[in-house]
């Protein structure tokens with residue numbers, strides 16, 4: 001079974017935000033008013049987090065794209081009282097929206113703050129409604145949502161492979177953020193295939209996982225920036 005994972009090279013990422021926008025458009029993530037955003041209620045499955053690091057001659061700000069890490073050992077799943085979040089057969093952490101009772105236990109359990117609660121019914125400007133993605137369901141007020149690694153794209157790719165009688169190991173599937181990144185800072189593929197690009201990069205000396213000490217085993221791996229010694 002494929003173990004889907006992502007590698008993000010922080011040395012290539014320019015924090016342009018293209019991945020954030022592509023994710024929103026692909027997954028019908030609603031816009032929020034400035035008032036709701038100021039209350040911390042904006043929904044953004046992909047976010048660029050800024051990290052302030054002390055250096056010998058002052059401080060340096062680094063940027064880090066953050067999505068759901070589809071942990072191997074996800075704490076969010078353990079706390080859900082109704083089984084509305086689970087790891088599917090592809091190993092992706094998934095939400096069942098109609099089952100969610102909105103208790104937000106999972107959002108609090110996620111150490112990466114990757115889960116978002118819908119505080120209000122989603123809204124889009126009238127002229128944007130026709131561009132909503134029909135492959136992705138719209139979430140309603142009162143449920144939790146988060147990045148799915150664009151799971152609908154995997155479903156479509158598998159169907160295409162079946163119709164074209166192609167090997168499932170060679171299906172073309174990448175999430176929207178990876179596809180759009182103009183700096184080629186994001187890689188996606190099978191972490192269990194030792195020859196895949198993601199597997200090779202994940203073994204790099206620059207590779208690290210966020211909060212690894214928690215034992216969550218994230219399937220999103222970062223590559224450290226290369227320090228400029230000048």
Ligand code: SF4
Pocket residue numbers: 079080081082083084085099100101102103104105106107143144
């Ligand atoms: S908010 Fe929904 S998915 Fe999260 S723990 Fe509660 S019922 Fe489960």
Ligand code: SF4
Pocket residue numbers: 067068069070071074075076077093109110111112113114115146216
């Ligand atoms: S990153 Fe958070 S929401 Fe995603 S699987 Fe891990 S604990 Fe769950």
